[in-house]
Amino acid sequence: MSTSHVLLGLLAAGSRHGYDLKRAHDERLPRARPLAFGQVYATLGRLQRDGLVAAAGQDRAAGPDRTTYALTDPGRAALDEWLSTVEPPMPYVASTLFTKVVVALLVADVDRARSYLIAQRGAHSARLRELTAAKADPAATLSDVIAADFAIDHLDADLRWLRATLDRVADWHREVHP
Structure with missing residues (x-):
């Protein structure tokens, strides 16, 4: 699973902060391994560094500041490319x-x-x-x-x-x- 692409897909529906992305991942992919908060924020940091997401504001809802992230045009292009790429069948038995x-x-x-x-x-x-x-x-x-x-x-x-x-x-x- 590509955590980066899953987060880009979740951001395609609108801006969210890391906590919402983690919760949405766990709800939308109920049989997948749950994401750790650290993994979400580390991935968001890489996506932001690469210009695929951008900080869209700060939110303070009864707690610490939360950065809201939005999908950028290059992020949408990367998501579209990933979604249109056919996955090759696994070449090796890994079971x-x-x-x-x-x-x-x-x-x-x-x-x-x-x-x-x-x-x-x-x-x-x-x-x-x-x-x-x-x-x-x-x-x-x-x-x-x-x-x-x-x-x-x-x-x-x-x-x-x-x-x-x-x-x-x-x-x-x-x-x-x-």
């Missing part, structure tokens, strides 16, 4: 799930790999049920449903891989130990 199975097989521990695959399949299935229920919640926002759909599709792909890998491990074990 702890995949790594654990391969390492278990490297140490020739088929039983450990099989046990891990079965336990992981159970955890994925439980998470799939949670997300399906979350989508049905009447209080779910469009962002909640879209995030759940994204996670469900990835979990479904992982479950298909888990099933196929369990079958392959079983076949391999039968060939090695007839």
